Amino acid sequence: MYINLRSLNCLESSTVRYQCSSINQNIGAIKSDCFSLFKVNSGQRIRLFFHGKELRDEFSLLDYGIKINEIIHFCIQKIELPAEKEHYRENNELPNKPYDHSKDMDGSKKPDKSIESSLTPIATDDYYLIGDHVDCLHPEIGAWFEGIVCGLYKLNSSNQTLYEVKFWKSSLPETVKVSINGIRPQSYQQIRLYDLNPGDLILANSNLTNPGQIGYWYDFLVTSVNIKRKIVQGTLFIGDKVTLDKHNITGNLLFYTAQDNQPVIERNNKQAKLIANGSERKRPTAVECTQCSDDPETPCVECSCRQCGSKADPEKQIVCDECNNIFHLCCLPQPLERLPPEDEDWYCYNCKNTDAIDIEMKEEASRLAKGLKRKRKASTKSSSNNVIGVNDGLLTSTVPEKLINNWGRGISCVGRTKVSEVVPKNHFGPIPGIPVGTIWRFRFQASEAGVHTPLVAGIHGKQSVGAFSIVFCCGYDDDIDLGDEIYFTGSGGKDSSTTKCRVGGRQIKDQELTRCNKALAINCAAPFSNEGANSGTNWRLGKPVRVLRSGNARGSTKKSPYLPKIGVRYDGIYKVVKYWPERKVNGLLIWRFLLRRDDTAPSPWTKEGKRKSRKLGLSLIEPPGFIETFAKKSSSKKRKVDHVDQNDLSVKRLKVTPYKLPSKVVDLIQQDNQNSHIWKEIVKLTTEGEKIFLSRVEESFRCACCLEIVFKPVTTFCSHNMCKGCFIHTIESLVTTCPICRAGLLKKNCGPEVNCILEQILAQLFPDYYEKHSSGKS
Numbered sequence: 001m002y003i004n005l006r007s008l009n010c011l012e013s014s015t016v017r018y019q020c021s022s023i024n025q026n027i028g029a030i031k032s033d034c035f036s037l038f039k040v041n042s043g044q045r046i047r048l049f050f051h052g053k054e055l056r057d058e059f060s061l062l063d064y065g066i067k068i069n070e071i072i073h074f075c076i077q078k079i080e081l082p083a084e085k086e087h088y089r090e091n092n093e094l095p096n097k098p099y100d101h102s103k104d105m106d107g108s109k110k111p112d113k114s115i116e117s118s119l120t121p122i123a124t125d126d127y128y129l130i131g132d133h134v135d136c137l138h139p140e141i142g143a144w145f146e147g148i149v150c151g152l153y154k155l156n157s158s159n160q161t162l163y164e165v166k167f168w169k170s171s172l173p174e175t176v177k178v179s180i181n182g183i184r185p186q187s188y189q190q191i192r193l194y195d196l197n198p199g200d201l202i203l204a205n206s207n208l209t210n211p212g213q214i215g216y217w218y219d220f221l222v223t224s225v226n227i228k229r230k231i232v233q234g235t236l237f238i239g240d241k242v243t244l245d246k247h248n249i250t251g252n253l254l255f256y257t258a259q260d261n262q263p264v265i266e267r268n269n270k271q272a273k274l275i276a277n278g279s280e281r282k283r284p285t286a287v288e289c290t291q292c293s294d295d296p297e298t299p300c301v302e303c304s305c306r307q308c309g310s311k312a313d314p315e316k317q318i319v320c321d322e323c324n325n326i327f328h329l330c331c332l333p334q335p336l337e338r339l340p341p342e343d344e345d346w347y348c349y350n351c352k353n354t355d356a357i358d359i360e361m362k363e364e365a366s367r368l369a370k371g372l373k374r375k376r377k378a379s380t381k382s383s384s385n386n387v388i389g390v391n392d393g394l395l396t397s398t399v400p401e402k403l404i405n406n407w408g409r410g411i412s413c414v415g416r417t418k419v420s421e422v423v424p425k426n427h428f429g430p431i432p433g434i435p436v437g438t439i440w441r442f443r444f445q446a447s448e449a450g451v452h453t454p455l456v457a458g459i460h461g462k463q464s465v466g467a468f469s470i471v472f473c474c475g476y477d478d479d480i481d482l483g484d485e486i487y488f489t490g491s492g493g494k495d496s497s498t499t500k501c502r503v504g505g506r507q508i509k510d511q512e513l514t515r516c517n518k519a520l521a522i523n524c525a526a527p528f529s530n531e532g533a534n535s536g537t538n539w540r541l542g543k544p545v546r547v548l549r550s551g552n553a554r555g556s557t558k559k560s561p562y563l564p565k566i567g568v569r570y571d572g573i574y575k576v577v578k579y580w581p582e583r584k585v586n587g588l589l590i591w592r593f594l595l596r597r598d599d600t601a602p603s604p605w606t607k608e609g610k611r612k613s614r615k616l617g618l619s620l621i622e623p624p625g626f627i628e629t630f631a632k633k634s635s636s637k638k639r640k641v642d643h644v645d646q647n648d649l650s651v652k653r654l655k656v657t658p659y660k661l662p663s664k665v666v667d668l669i670q671q672d673n674q675n676s677h678i679w680k681e682i683v684k685l686t687t688e689g690e691k692i693f694l695s696r697v698e699e700s701f702r703c704a705c706c707l708e709i710v711f712k713p714v715t716t717f718c719s720h721n722m723c724k725g726c727f728i729h730t731i732e733s734l735v736t737t738c739p740i741c742r743a744g745l746l747k748k749n750c751g752p753e754v755n756c757i758l759e760q761i762l763a764q765l766f767p768d769y770y771e772k773h774s775s776g777k778s
Contacts, residue, residue, distance in 0.1 A: 028057030119153040133278030137182040142239030143216035187256035212251030307331035322351035436601035461519030469546035474559040481560035490517040490591035510589035532580035572599030659690040718743035
C-alpha cells in the first residue's frame, strides 16, 4: 500500500508518494525513512499529523485507521537545546545521529508566524474576478471541485496572486486559498467515449475506494481506449505531485474537457457568460449520505440528529459508541449541558443497559399487587429514597446500591463495575496479560478485562474503523463452528418487541451491511464492497479480531464441541477471510462471515492448549461474592440442601506447576545488584506458577512516571526504576527529585546510566510485550 506525505512548511503544498511495507508498519519506521527522503539534518526533527492528531512512534498505521491513498501531513522543525540539557546529553554520551521523534522536547522552536499577515486584499486581477465560477483543486483530496471566487489577495513578498474559493459542495471546507495553478474555468463541455484519443488530457470521474461508482473529478491523461469493453486506461493525477499509472476507469464513463486559464481581456462573450454565471448542470460527485445527498438544507436522520434531523450546531452533537447514531445535546430525553470527556463511553437511551432498574421497579409493583404494602412499608420508603424515578415515561435514576453484586436477582442486575486501562477501547489484537484460554463465568467480566467491551452485542466495532472482537455462541441456526474456522452470522433483523434484549427474538427483516456488520467486513483484506468480498490467499493481511466462545447460551454446547461447557473463553486472534449475503429458507437476507484462526498460541481445546492452560494455572474466574451467595441460596432450600454438590460451591484449585526460571535469567538476576532487594521477594513467588510470578515482576518494575513496564530502565540512586525517556523528560522539565521518594536524581550534574542487566531480564521474561515497546521507542 502507499500513502501521501504532504508538507506543512511551505505555501504551495508539496506531496510525496510513500510506499509502505504493510498496514502494520510503525510510525517510527516511516519517520526514519523520512530523514533520508527529505534530507533532514541532525539538528531537526520530523512530526507527522493525520486528521489534526500527531502520530506517535509506538503505534502503527492500523491503530490510527490510515488507509491507502490517505494524506499524512509532516513538518520539519529545528531543535534548540538549553545549556543544562546539552550538558546532560554530553555526560550520557548520546549518539550524534538524526534526531528521533520519540525524544521530543518542550523547548522546540515555535512555528513561524502565519502567512495570513503577508496578504493584501485586491479588487481585480488579470485572470479572475470576484464572483467568477471556477474549478478549484482541493489541496488535501487532490480532486477538482466547483466553486466561486470570493476573494483576491496579493503576496507582499512577490507579485503572486492567491484566490480565495468557496466550494459548492457543502461537506468541504468553507474557503481555501490557492495559486493560479490550483484554479481554472469550469469544465462544461462533455466528451463521449468514442471521441477520446490517446494523449488527451481530460477531466475524469473516478472512485478510488469503490471502482465503478460516482467519485471525485481528477485530471486524466489517456493512453488507451477500449470502446467495446468500455475501459479507458491512462495516468490519473491526484493533485500536483501524486500520479497513478495504468489506472483503469470503468462504469461511470463521464469525461469533460479540461479548460485552460485565460486572461479576462481575451475571453469571448460565451466564455465570459459561462464564467460569470456558471454551468446550469452541476457535475455529479460522491456523496457521504445517500438519503439527503449531503444537502445542508435538507433534514436527515441518517447523517444528523436522530430526533430532529437538523444539521445545525454540529459542535453540539454527540455520537453513541454502540449504534453510532447522532443526537443533539438538547434533543436527548435527558438533555446534556456539555459533551462528556473524550475518554469516556456514551450510550443513547436505546443502547444503555437499564435492566437493573426495570427489575427493581417490577418487584416493587408485584409486592404492591399482592397486598404487601403495609408489611413492607419501611422497605418501600427506603427504596423510594434511592434515585429510582420516572419522568415523562423515561427513567431518570441510577442503579441502587443494594443491587450491586446482588447475585440472587439474576445476572441482569449486575453491571460493569470497572473499565480496563491496559489498552484503549479501540485496540486491535490481543490484550496484554490475557493469555489464550482465559475463561470467565459471565460476559461482564470479559468486558471489565477489555477483551470484549459490549455487555450484550456480539460484535464490538465501529463501521468507520473495523471490528475489535466478537462473541460466538452458535446462537443463529446458520452458525457453524469448525474450531479453527468459524462461519459467523451478522447481527440485526430480529424482532426486539418481545424481549428487552436487542439481539433476541425471531428474524423479521433482512440484515444490512451497516454498523457492526460493516465493521466486521472492513477487517477483511479485500476492498470493501456492498455485495461481499473474498481476500483469498491474502486473508492474513486483514485486521485481527479477538474471538470469544460462550457456553452460557441455552443449548449452545450441543451445537458445537468447541464451546466451553460454562462461561466465556478467549480463544485467540482470527482473521476475516470473506463475507457474502445469503437468502434463508424463509426468504430473509443474512450476512455471513468466514473467520480463520491466525494465532501463535495453541487452541484451548487441543492437547497442547490444555497443557499450557494447566501450566499457566488458568481456571474458571468467578466474580467476587458469587460462590458465597450461591451457597447461601442453596442452603435456604430445605428440600435440596442434602443434594448440593460441594464441588460447585467453591472454586477447585488446580495443582499449579512451579515456574522454573531459565538459567540465563537466574544469572542476570544475581548480577542485578541495584535491585537485589526486589528480586529477593519476587523469586519466592516462582512456586505459585508463571502467571503470578510474571504479574509480580510487571507490578514491581513499572515506571514511576508513565506507569508502564520500564523501557531502557534507569535505576535511580534511591533504588527506584524509570524509563530512560521519562527520566530525560523529567530532567528537561527542571525536576531533579524522584517522583516516589523525592530523593535527588542527579549527583554532580550527572544522572545514572541505563541498567542494561535489568533490560535483558525483562526482555527475556516479556518477549512479545517488551519488543512491542522497543520497536516504537528505539
